[in-house]
Each structure stands twice: as structure tokens, then as C-alpha cells.
Amino acid sequence: MSFIESDERKALREAVRGLATKYGQQYFLDCANTDRKTDEMWEEAGELGFIGVNLPEEYGGGGAGMYELAIVMEEIAAAGTGLLMLVVSPAICGNIIAKFGTDEQKQRWIPGLADGSITMAFGITEPDAGSNSHNITTTARRDGDEWILSGQKVFISGVDQAQAVLIVSRTEDAKTGKLKPALFIVPTDAPGFSSTMIDMDLKNPEKQFTLFLDDVRLPADALIGSEDAALSQLFAGLNPERIMASASAVGMGRFALEKAVSYANDRTVWKAPIGSHQAIAHPLAQCKIELEAAKLLMQKAATLYDAGDDWGAAEPANMAKYLAGEACVKTVDQAVQTLGGNGLTVEYGVAAMVPLSRLTRIAPVSREMILNFVASASLGLPKSY
Structure with a gap:
């Protein structure tokens, strides 16, 4: 690297x-x-x-x-x-x-x-499984040369702009025990497939959906990879997901920081730009440091993934996602504080980022689950679940 x-x-x-x-x-x-x-x-x-x-x-x-x-x-x-x-x-x-x-x-x-x-959406999260992917109940059963999928997914992004959804399920004979994911491409116009938009309090053109799979019949070639695939098949998608979520959070933080720095340089009170005061300058400097640290972890994860080391990329990918989310939330909040009342106006476009930045600590994996992963996988501590 x-x-x-x-x-x-x-x-x-x-x-x-x-x-x-x-x-x-x-x-x-x-x-x-x-x-x-x-x-x-x-x-x-x-x-x-x-x-x-x-x-x-x-x-x-x-x-x-x-x-x-x-x-x-x-x-x-x-x-x-x-x-x-x-x-x-x-x-x-x-x-x-x-x-x-x-x-x-x-x-x-x-x-x-x-x-x-x-455009293809991705469906893994379920109402009764959440972060516990081993509790996925969406099931694929064979019917001759075809597959029939049944189940439900929730918080699936962009279904209304997708032609298909890559659905994570389990085969009928693997309903219990450790997750053995079976991944299927499901066209959004397939009979038995339906979706309902979730009303989110976010300013975002890309929406969230609940999916319903009611005996969706699929040809044999809808299955990606093996029905007996190991978790590595799923990690091939989840590590990039965390890398990209980190990149998005770092970018959003950069945008907020640029807004705050520009304002702090221009806004003059008591005959000096407010950015000359340490109470304004130091928090923004901290934000810069933390965003750069998150970016380095993200780049490390991407480098390992591109080198073919999926398992090695998992630790920095999760750490980058955690740090980027924390840095993004902190930076957006500090940008609002730097702009004062102007930080809450439509004109300056900072307040609109507050709920979006908050999302970076929750999706696509919560900060708590990342801490669980680091505690057990990196530090060797016993699992709490």
C-alpha cells in the first residue's frame, strides 16, 4: 500500500x-x-x-x-x-x-x-433477524430444476430503481444452525415479489423498502455460486459494503468540514474571523484528523480486498466503517455549531446532513456490532451473544 x-x-x-x-x-x-x-x-x-x-x-x-x-x-x-x-x-x-x-x-x-x-439492490436484513444474520428465515426450496423463494426483507435500499435484487436466503435443509447463505438474483417484476416503501425522516432521493417474497419461482441459473457456499461468498459483498460506507461517510465529513472552514474564515466578529479563535479552530482540526484516520483505514481495507485477502480486509473494513461514521457525525455536528444559527438554515445546506450523518453510525452495520466484532475477532475476547 x-x-x-x-x-x-x-x-x-x-x-x-x-x-x-x-x-x-x-x-x-x-x-x-x-x-x-x-x-x-x-x-x-x-x-x-x-x-x-x-x-x-x-x-x-x-x-x-x-x-x-x-x-x-x-x-x-x-x-x-x-x-x-x-x-x-x-x-x-x-x-x-x-x-x-x-x-x-x-x-x-x-x-x-x-x-x-x-441497478441491483441487495436483500439481507430481515424484521426478526436484524444484525443476527444466522436467524435469516427467507428460504429457498427446490422444485425440479427451479427454486422457490419465500420470506421477507426490510430496509432494502433502492428497490424502486432496481431491475433485480440479490437476495440472501438459506436452503430448506439448512434452516437451523450456522448460516449457509444461498444467494439468488430476483427480478423485481417476478410474480410473487412485492415491496412497500418505508417512510424515513431523511432527505434522500434513494428510498428504503420492505420486501415480500411469496413463493417466487426462479430458474436454476438465478442461484449465484453454490447453495453450499461458505460465508466467504457473503463476505465478498459485505467487505466492499463497509469500505463504500466508509468512503461515503468520509466524503460527507469532508463536505461539512469545507463548509465550516469556509464560514469560519469569512465570518468576522470582534474584528477577526471566528476561525482565529481556538474554540472554533481546534474542534475543526480534530475533525480533520479523525476523517484522515478513517480514510487511511478505508484505504488499507480496500488494498487488502483488492489483493484477494477477504478475511484480512474484514478487520480494517469494519474499523474504517466505525471510525468514519463517528468522524462524520462529529464533523457535521461541529459544522452546525460553527455556523451557529446559519447552520440550521436551508440556505447553507448543513442541517440537511444531520440525519444523513447519523445514519452512518447505524447502516449498513451498527457501531455496536462492529465493536462486538473487534472485541471477539481482533482481541480474542469471548462473544457476548
Whole structure:
């Protein structure tokens, strides 16, 4: 891992920044306020090769890795926009299909995932399972050469803009004991598949849904990988999920910090910019330090993942997600405090980030579950559950 980004990565970062600033926070908020999707930005990002930068070149992707896709996510978020489906479609679903799909499945799905013409959601969380994935009850049973899926999922992002959902289930003969995930691609127009939007108090164009799978019949080739796959098949998607969530949180924190620093330099009280006072300057300096620390952990995780070390990437990916979420919440809060009353106005666009930043401590994995993981996996302490 080099601390100096290559010329290619620098160029990618600059190109993404150009796209993101072209749209910016106002575009994102306008879409959220008028119940529109960020389709224009998504389509342009796909045309420029940003969405599928991590996917295999032979199937239409950019042939790079999670490090590069994290650059895309970070720079988009740093411009005050958000493309949540970047976390889901190319990072989770794309990586799983690229690693475990058949050649036919790769040909069918990856080119569209890479150019953004296909968006795929990811369904793992269930109402009665939550963070305990071993309690997943969505079941796949064989019926001749076909599969029949039954179950329910909750807090699934972007179903209304997806053509398919990658569903995590278990086979009928594996309902108890340790989770043996079986992953199926379910078209959103499949008979028996339905969804209901969850009313969230967030300014975000990308919505959350509850899914219902009522005996959804699927062909044999809807199964990705093996029905007896180990958890490594799931980790192929969950580590990228945490890396991308970290990138989003770091980018959002950068955006908030830039707003606060700009205001602290311009706002003059008692004949001096308020940024000259340590009570303003020091908290912002702390935010900068913590965001940079989170970014380094994220880059370490991406580097290990791209090197093929899924298990080695798990620790820094989780740590990065934890630290990025904490730093993002702290930075957004400090930006509001720096701007004072202006921090709560629509004009300055800082208050809108408060609930979105809070989400970074909860999804896609809560800070408490990350602490559980680090305590047991990194420190060797006994599990509390």
C-alpha cells in the first residue's frame, strides 16, 4: 500500500470531482424534495465509467478495484451529493457476481451493472433477524430444476430503481444452525415479489423498502455460486459494503468540514474571523484528523480486498466503517455549531446532513456490532451473544 496515489488514481479522483461538483448538493436536495431520482447523475457516471470501475474489464467494467470505487464514492459524497446505490449495485452485487457467478451470469449482469443501465439492490436484513444474520428465515426450496423463494426483507435500499435484487436466503435443509447463505438474483417484476416503501425522516432521493417474497419461482441459473457456499461468498459483498460506507461517510465529513472552514474564515466578529479563535479552530482540526484516520483505514481495507485477502480486509473494513461514521457525525455536528444559527438554515445546506450523518453510525452495520466484532475477532475476547 502506497501513501502516494498513482497518476491514474489522481486523475480518477479529479474526474469524479468534476462530475460531482457539476451536480452538487442542491441537485441532490432538489431530487429529494421533489421525489425524483438522481437519474441524470447516475447515467452520466455510468457513461464515464465510474460506476463499474471495480468490475472486470472483460465484462465491460474498468478492471480496477475497490480502492478506485471508494475514490468515486468519496469524491461524490464530498461534493454534497450521494449515490447510495454505488454501495449496493457495483460494490456488493457486482463483486459477488464477478467472483462467484458463472460466465453466463457475468455476461448477463456485469455489463449493465458497470455502465449503470442495470441497478441491483441487495436483500439481507430481515424484521426478526436484524444484525443476527444466522436467524435469516427467507428460504429457498427446490422444485425440479427451479427454486422457490419465500420470506421477507426490510430496509432494502433502492428497490424502486432496481431491475433485480440479490437476495440472501438459506436452503430448506439448512434452516437451523450456522448460516449457509444461498444467494439468488430476483427480478423485481417476478410474480410473487412485492415491496412497500418505508417512510424515513431523511432527505434522500434513494428510498428504503420492505420486501415480500411469496413463493417466487426462479430458474436454476438465478442461484449465484453454490447453495453450499461458505460465508466467504457473503463476505465478498459485505467487505466492499463497509469500505463504500466508509468512503461515503468520509466524503460527507469532508463536505461539512469545507463548509465550516469556509464560514469560519469569512465570518468576522470582534474584528477577526471566528476561525482565529481556538474554540472554533481546534474542534475543526480534530475533525480533520479523525476523517484522515478513517480514510487511511478505508484505504488499507480496500488494498487488502483488492489483493484477494477477504478475511484480512474484514478487520480494517469494519474499523474504517466505525471510525468514519463517528468522524462524520462529529464533523457535521461541529459544522452546525460553527455556523451557529446559519447552520440550521436551508440556505447553507448543513442541517440537511444531520440525519444523513447519523445514519452512518447505524447502516449498513451498527457501531455496536462492529465493536462486538473487534472485541471477539481482533482481541480474542469471548462473544457476548
